[in-house]
Every structure is written in structure tokens, then in C-alpha cells.
Amino acid sequence: MPKLETGKGVLDILSRALKVEYQTIVHYPRIAKMMPDEQLASKVDILGQDSIRHADTVSNAISELGGIPPFPGFVPLAEPVDLKDFFQKQLGLEHLALNLHTQAAEEVGERLSPSLRKLAEQEKWHIKLVEEILSKLP
Secondary structure (H helix, E strand, C coil): CCCCCCCHHHHHHHHHHHHHHHHHHCCHHHHHHHCCCHHHHHHHHHHHHHHHHHHHHHHHHHHHCCCCCCCCCCCCCCCCCCHHHHHHHHHHHHHHHHHHHHHHHHHCCCCCHHHHHHHHHHHHHHHHHHHHHHHHCC
16 A cells, blocks of 8 residues: 655644553553443443544554554553543543544545544544543442
8 A cells, every 4th residue: 555645744643643542442441340330331341442443543544644653552540540530531532532633634635534534523422422421420
């Protein structure tokens, strides 16, 4: 597959987006087990699965543009885990991911733009999902 011509700016945006996606992926299985009911746990599982797909999409876009995806990293959870605090932070990350995916979609070529726009749309849904989870936590 030929590499696309692009500026360094979009690679930086995509690398930041990938780091946002990676930041909590590792925590979702544990957080799901800590949820007060199965319905909320299922929503957390969806967030985790979507984040993995998002990371794959962004990583592939970086590679197609000739960049090297950054090594995954995450922020350790504070102990004891405060679910409200976790999801407040997650809400901020979802907003950041929405902005980054939107910016990247505007700057990449036509071939990659649709997949990044789709991620941005999914982030809007994630924001609503996280807000719903927050509203139901004790």
C-alpha cells in the first residue's frame, strides 16, 4: 500500500489521539468488574472494545501516512479506585479524542478521512455513554 503525502502536523495529531485511546484501555476489564450492576459493566466493556478498535484504526492511519505509531502507555489507577473520578477523567479523554479525530479527519486525504470521521462520531456516542454511567454511579 503506498504511503500518503502529508504534513508532520497530522501525524502529531494522530499520535496524540492514539495515546488518548491507549490511556485507559488496560483498565476497562478491571473497571467493568467494579461496576455496581451488569448493565453498567456492559457499557464499560463496550467502551473498552471500541477503544481497542479506535487504537487499531488510528495506528493503521499513522502507518499509512508513513509514521510510526507511538508505543502504548497508560496511567496507573489510583488506589482505592474512585469510579466517579475515573469516569470524570474518561469524559475529558472522550472530548479530547473527539477533537483530535475531527482535526485529523480534516487534514488527511480522502482515503483516510471517512474512517476518522466515523471515530469522531463514535466519540460523541462515548461521551453520552460516559455521562450516563456517571449519572448512575452512587
